[in-house]
Amino acid sequence: MSIELGKARLEQDALAQLLGIKINDIQAGYACATMEVRQELLNGVGLTHGGAIFSLVDVVFAAASNSHGPVALALNVNINFLKATKAGALLTATAREENLTRKTGIYRLEVRDESGDVVALAEGLAYRPGSKQ
Amino acid sequence: MSIELGKARLEQDALAQLLGIKINDIQAGYACATMEVRQELLNGVGLTHGGAIFSLVDVVFAAASNSHGPVALALNVNINFLKATKAGALLTATAREENLTRKTGIYRLEVRDESGDVVALAEGLAYRPGSKQ
Amino acid sequence: MSIELGKARLEQDALAQLLGIKINDIQAGYACATMEVRQELLNGVGLTHGGAIFSLVDVVFAAASNSHGPVALALNVNINFLKATKAGALLTATAREENLTRKTGIYRLEVRDESGDVVALAEGLAYRPGSKQ
Amino acid sequence: MSIELGKARLEQDALAQLLGIKINDIQAGYACATMEVRQELLNGVGLTHGGAIFSLVDVVFAAASNSHGPVALALNVNINFLKATKAGALLTATAREENLTRKTGIYRLEVRDESGDVVALAEGLAYRPGSKQ
Numbered sequence: 001m002s003i004e005l006g007k008a009r010l011e012q013d014a015l016a017q018l019l020g021i022k023i024n025d026i027q028a029g030y031a032c033a034t035m036e037v038r039q040e041l042l043n044g045v046g047l048t049h050g051g052a053i054f055s056l057v058d059v060v061f062a063a064a065s066n067s068h069g070p071v072a073l074a075l076n077v078n079i080n081f082l083k084a085t086k087a088g089a090l091l092t093a094t095a096r097e098e099n100l101t102r103k104t105g106i107y108r109l110e111v112r113d114e115s116g117d118v119v120a121l122a123e124g125l126a127y128r129p130g131s132k133q
Numbered sequence: 134m135s136i137e138l139g140k141a142r143l144e145q146d147a148l149a150q151l152l153g154i155k156i157n158d159i160q161a162g163y164a165c166a167t168m169e170v171r172q173e174l175l176n177g178v179g180l181t182h183g184g185a186i187f188s189l190v191d192v193v194f195a196a197a198s199n200s201h202g203p204v205a206l207a208l209n210v211n212i213n214f215l216k217a218t219k220a221g222a223l224l225t226a227t228a229r230e231e232n233l234t235r236k237t238g239i240y241r242l243e244v245r246d247e248s249g250d251v252v253a254l255a256e257g258l259a260y261r262p263g264s265k266q
Numbered sequence: 267m268s269i270e271l272g273k274a275r276l277e278q279d280a281l282a283q284l285l286g287i288k289i290n291d292i293q294a295g296y297a298c299a300t301m302e303v304r305q306e307l308l309n310g311v312g313l314t315h316g317g318a319i320f321s322l323v324d325v326v327f328a329a330a331s332n333s334h335g336p337v338a339l340a341l342n343v344n345i346n347f348l349k350a351t352k353a354g355a356l357l358t359a360t361a362r363e364e365n366l367t368r369k370t371g372i373y374r375l376e377v378r379d380e381s382g383d384v385v386a387l388a389e390g391l392a393y394r395p396g397s398k399q
Numbered sequence: 400m401s402i403e404l405g406k407a408r409l410e411q412d413a414l415a416q417l418l419g420i421k422i423n424d425i426q427a428g429y430a431c432a433t434m435e436v437r438q439e440l441l442n443g444v445g446l447t448h449g450g451a452i453f454s455l456v457d458v459v460f461a462a463a464s465n466s467h468g469p470v471a472l473a474l475n476v477n478i479n480f481l482k483a484t485k486a487g488a489l490l491t492a493t494a495r496e497e498n499l500t501r502k503t504g505i506y507r508l509e510v511r512d513e514s515g516d517v518v519a520l521a522e523g524l525a526y527r528p529g530s531k532q
Contacts, residue, residue: 008177009176009177009178010177011177012177012178012179013175013176013177013182014172014173014174014175014176014182015173015174015175015176015182015184015185016176016177016182017173018151018173018174019184039147040147040148040150040151041147041148041151042146042147042148043142043146043147043148043149043191043195044141044142044143044144044145044146044149044195045142045145045204046145049146049147049148049149049188049191050187050188050191050194050195050207050210051148051152051184051185051187051188051189051190051191051192052148052184052188054183054184054187054188054191055182055183055184055185055187055188056184057184058176058182058183058184058187059184061183062176062177062183071178073214073217074183074214075213075214075341075342075370075391076211076212076213076214076341076342076391077183077211077212077214078209078210078211078212078344078477078522079209079210079211079212080208080209080498080505080522080524081206081207081208081209081210082498082500082503082505084206098517098520099479099481099517099520101481103393103395104341104393104481106479106481106520118497118498121497121498121505121522123477123479123520123522125341125342125391125479127369127370129369208474208475208503208524209474209475209524211344211389211477213365213372213389213391215365215367215370215372231384231387232346232348232384232387234348236526236528237348237474237526239346239348239387251364251365254364254365254372254389256344256346256387256389258346258474258475258524260502260503262502274443275442275443275444276443277443278443278444278445279441279442279443279448280438280439280440280441280442280448281439281440281441281442281448281450281451282442282443282448283439284417284439284440285450305413306413306414306416306417307413307414307417308412308413308414309408309412309413309414309415309457309461310407310408310409310410310411310412310415310461311408311411311470312411315412315413315414315415315454315457316453316454316457316460316461316473316476317414317418317450317451317453317454317455317456317457317458318414318450318454320449320450320453320454320457321448321449321450321451321453321454322450323450324442324448324449324450324453325450327449328442328443328449337444339480339483340449340480341479341480342477342478342479342480343449343453343477343478343480344475344476344477344478345475345476345477345478346474346475347472347473347474347475347476350472
């Protein structure tokens with residue numbers, strides 16, 4: 001049910017639409033999405049923009065952290081950029097829940113290109129304000 | 134000169150164009166840019182998308198870290214999301230150099246809304262591969 | 267009062283005692299402490315141990331984040347190690363509050379050596395469980 | 400050989416000795432160590448000090464990142480504190496290499512207590528200055 005909600009939210013996600021981010025799967029504490037790197041996702045030196053990569057990461061983070069029902073807000077994300085990619089690259093991002101407390105959740109966020117190389121690794125901390133102490 | 138280069142690169146920054154990010158100023162180790170939150174920058178719950186906020190942050194980070202000449206690559210960014218904003222908000226991001234070594238630079242990245250409230254605080258670590266040890 | 271409490275807590279801080287960490291000042295949202303790098307604070311290659319530097323950072327973070335009264339817990343710390351130091355170095359750490367909400371606080375954490383060089387820069391996110399939504 | 404070197408370095412690690420950190424295993428890109436929480440590792444409110452937990456994390460991070468031979472330096476660590484522990488707790492930390500380039504390495508750092516609960520999750524970015532571009 002909350003997974004359906006997550007998918008519905010993604011259909012409402014205007015930036016995801018703008019960037020061409022497609023959700024593949026949402027499970028409890030897990031999400032996967034893809035993004036093809038089009039020309040408009042490049043930065044000033046012709047590489048995939050860090051903002052585009054982060055947007056893809058943020059989409060799976062939101063989907064996974066909200067998959068349990070209570071609204072979860074992104075509080076902190078730490079991201080390492082490991083491989084530069086170019087136009088035409090097909091990026092796949094996954095979010096996996098690593099820890100869940102009543103108020104917080106930690107998610108492992110990974111972006112790989114079509115050859116399976118790691119493009120970015122991130123860790124997300126979500127806060128669930130609605131949950132009772 | 135490298136500042137002119139930074140401005141030229143931003144004109145080439147396709148994602149910045151797509152999201153409506155405008156650079157205001159680039160100095161040595163400093164950059165400032167603005168972004169108006171249009172409908173297409175919202176997420177599935179009608180708030181400014183984390184990916185849009187990060188994109189704005191990434192633009193000033195790149196401008197400031199490349200302002201000295203040698204190419205600087207974003208290696209790590211740690212971002213805290215502190216205030217949710219909505220369509221119509223005018224966000225201003227600044228990047229300030231806090232530390233510079235031959236190979237690395239640390240940048241303080243701040244996003245505020247039109248009322249001056251902090252929307253996001255981030256720290257960026259840039260790596261300058263071309264610099265000699 | 268909460269500042270007195272902070273000072274009292276530090277007198278109870280066994281690890282701070284063990285490492286020779288001395289608190290200099292606690293104000294609302296601010297703290298400063300020093301640590302002299304003794305032989306037992308070195309790592310296996312004869313440099314100041316990252317754990318000793320982090321311990322000093324953690325002490326000022328706790329003092330500043332608890333300075334308002336409600337208990338604040340360290341939730342996330344992102345630290346950049348910028349300059350290696352050796353036995354005999356005198357390190358000074360400061361914590362400055364950058365943002366405060368009912369539930370969270372963000373602190374800027376800085377460590378400098380006796381020559382004023384930045385040894386480490388960190389950002390701390392504290393959570394205040396006792397505060398009402 | 401570099402693993403032997405890592406073990407030798409740990410025997411030289413004065414802070415690890417002071418805190419009672421014991422290395423269990425070092426493999427290529429992997430390390431595991433334990434620390435029993437003695438009274439002197441507590442903070443001012445009687446919980447395991449963040450500095451003690453980080454020291455344990457730093458020891459396995461250094462052992463794993465240096466396991467390939469070339470000297471690796473801790474550049475950035477992002478740590479999330481998830482469960483408070485007390486005197487008597489037995490903490491086990493592991494470091495697992497997630498990505499390795501000529502100049503950098505990313506390590507997944509995990510601390511669990513004797514019941515297997517996650518106490519802290521961290522990500523470490525190491526820089527290898529000696530490696531050729």
